[in-house]
Amino acid sequence: MIVAEVSIAPFGVGTSLSRYVKEAVKALRASGLKVTPCPMGTVLEASDLASIFKAVERAHDAVRAAGGERISITLKVDARYDKDASAEEKLRSIGEL
Amino acid sequence: MIVAEVSIAPFGVGTSLSRYVKEAVKALRASGLKVTPCPMGTVLEASDLASIFKAVERAHDAVRAAGGERISITLKVDARYDKDASAEEKLRSIGEL
Amino acid sequence: MIVAEVSIAPFGVGTSLSRYVKEAVKALRASGLKVTPCPMGTVLEASDLASIFKAVERAHDAVRAAGGERISITLKVDARYDKDASAEEKLRSIGEL
Amino acid sequence: MIVAEVSIAPFGVGTSLSRYVKEAVKALRASGLKVTPCPMGTVLEASDLASIFKAVERAHDAVRAAGGERISITLKVDARYDKDASAEEKLRSIGEL
Numbered sequence: 001m002i003v004a005e006v007s008i009a010p011f012g013v014g015t016s017l018s019r020y021v022k023e024a025v026k027a028l029r030a031s032g033l034k035v036t037p038c039p040m041g042t043v044l045e046a047s048d049l050a051s052i053f054k055a056v057e058r059a060h061d062a063v064r065a066a067g068g069e070r071i072s073i074t075l076k077v078d079a080r081y082d083k084d085a086s087a088e089e090k091l092r093s094i095g096e097l
Numbered sequence: 098m099i100v101a102e103v104s105i106a107p108f109g110v111g112t113s114l115s116r117y118v119k120e121a122v123k124a125l126r127a128s129g130l131k132v133t134p135c136p137m138g139t140v141l142e143a144s145d146l147a148s149i150f151k152a153v154e155r156a157h158d159a160v161r162a163a164g165g166e167r168i169s170i171t172l173k174v175d176a177r178y179d180k181d182a183s184a185e186e187k188l189r190s191i192g193e194l
Numbered sequence: 195m196i197v198a199e200v201s202i203a204p205f206g207v208g209t210s211l212s213r214y215v216k217e218a219v220k221a222l223r224a225s226g227l228k229v230t231p232c233p234m235g236t237v238l239e240a241s242d243l244a245s246i247f248k249a250v251e252r253a254h255d256a257v258r259a260a261g262g263e264r265i266s267i268t269l270k271v272d273a274r275y276d277k278d279a280s281a282e283e284k285l286r287s288i289g290e291l
Numbered sequence: 292m293i294v295a296e297v298s299i300a301p302f303g304v305g306t307s308l309s310r311y312v313k314e315a316v317k318a319l320r321a322s323g324l325k326v327t328p329c330p331m332g333t334v335l336e337a338s339d340l341a342s343i344f345k346a347v348e349r350a351h352d353a354v355r356a357a358g359g360e361r362i363s364i365t366l367k368v369d370a371r372y373d374k375d376a377s378a379e380e381k382l383r384s385i386g387e388l
Contacts, residue, residue, distance in 0.1 A: 005137035007173065012276070015179045015303035015361040018190040025191060037193040038135040039184035040102035040173055049254055053247035060243055060273065069276040070306040074173060074365060076104065076137055077267035079254065082112045082206070087136035093115040094122060096134040109373070112206035112264040146351055150344035157340055157370065167209040170368035171268060176351065179303070179360040199331035201367065209373045212384040219385060231387040232329040233378035234296035234367055270298065270331055270365060276306045281330035287309040288316060290328040 001084045004052045004077040007041040008059050010068030020063050027062035031055035036087060041074070043087050049079060098181045101149045101174040104138040105156050107165030117160050124159035128152035133184060138171070140184050146176060195278045198246045198271040201235040202253050204262030214257050221256035225249035230281060235268070237281050243273060292375045295343045295368040298332040299350050301359030311354050318353035322346035327378060332365070334378050340370060 008024045009017045025042055028035045033055050034045040046052050056075060063071050078090075091097040105121045106114045122139055125132045130152050131142040143149050153172060160168050175187075188194040202218045203211045219236055222229045227249050228239040240246050250269060257265050272284075285291040299315045300308045316333055319326045324346050325336040337343050347366060354362050369381075382388040 003136055005135075009302065009363075011300065011302060011308065012306035013303075015177070017302065022191045025193070036136070037188060037191065038102075038137075039100055039133070039140045039187045040135075040175065041137070043136045049251055053251065057243055057247065064273075064275065069274070071271075071273040071275075072300075072363070073269070073271035073273065075267070075269040075271075076171060077265075077269075078137065079258075079265040079267065080112070080263070081258065081265075082263040090136045091134060094119045094134065096122070106205065106266075108203065108205060108211065109209035110206075114205065146348055150348065154340055154344065161370075161372065166371070166373040168368075168370040168372075169203075169266070170366070170370065172364070172366040172368075174362075174364035174366075176355075176362040176364065177360070178355065178362075197330055199329075209371070216385045219387070230330070231382060231385065232296075232331075233294055233327070233334045233381045234329075234369065235331070237330045268367060272331065274306070284330045285328060288313045288328065290316070 001086060002046050002049055002052055002077060002079045003087050004044045004075060005041040006056050007074045008063055009072050010063055011070040020066055020068060023062040023066045024059040027058040028055050031058055045087055098183060099143045099146055099149055099174060099176045100184050101141045101172060102138040103153050104171045105160055106169050107160055108167040108169060117163055117165060120159040120163045121156040124155040125152050128155055142184055195280060196240045196243055196246055196271060196273045197281050198238045198269060199235040200250050201268045202257055203266050204257055205264040214260055214262060217256040217260045218253040221252040222249050225252055239281055292377060293337045293340055293343055293368060293370045294378050295335045295366060296332040297347050298365045299354055300363050301354055302361040311357055311359060314353040314357045315350040318349040319346050322349055336378055
């Protein structure tokens, strides 16, 4: 199970980025993966890394289509093959759910 | 308002990290800041950057005290001076709350 | 032009990670992209985002093949469509080359 | 030994960020730490975490003073207590120096 978090934002469009983040989240959801928006990025869950990258590429394309001329992406991935830990189980394991 | 997300984890202690993450979150909470654990990191809110750094230092110290010999920290900060946007307002602005 | 930086490391294999980082860098180089190892990550340059992701996937696969059971990936991407800025030009623009 | 990499950039000032990155690097250098600008961030070396945070705070303040109204910071830290590995030794250990 792969759990990841991505932030995508364009430079050069002002300090309010919500319009672009909305487009990115919509594109991530359209990928069919489990998607959970969090305050500093959107959490994605997939069975393989390629699906995560495909979803992030769609989100990038959506921000580009919305007018982003310089797009910053930060992606963190936790790829576990020792056990099948979802985002929810990660929180449960530290006593937060 | 500063919104940040931090992940702290030790290498060299096996693949299960929840014991260390719990210690880190406990130390972050002890800092007095608003703390929200998320699947890929813990969100912090503060009025200034120094308070964020002080909290992360405590969390690092807690993981060190728990036996971490090589500690990896990833920190993302969104420091806004144009408006007072909390973590909750960030989610609300993209229609997710 | 897309400039990116990736760090890939497995948890649970001890505190010395150089064997795994070497495999990752070798796989990144095999992708055919321009690859520059830096102290905290490896810089990649490509004309499109998909090539970056393909290279990172190969690097992940190499760390997996080397025995990584829980693999952490951090990827930062600077995707510019306003001008064609290479990694070298980024350093030159701040007077560092 | 702590090796870290920081990227600092303001949103809302256009797509060209070199003016701000220059100010940030100048402030990092003024901290007295060993500072190495790389294409996707600036590498810092210090004997303790607090010195890293102090330097990043100065860099943030410099970008704020230069007019940044919304400042994004990404910081990665590798804090090793098992051995004394500098940024140079990290590269040497993977055969890149």
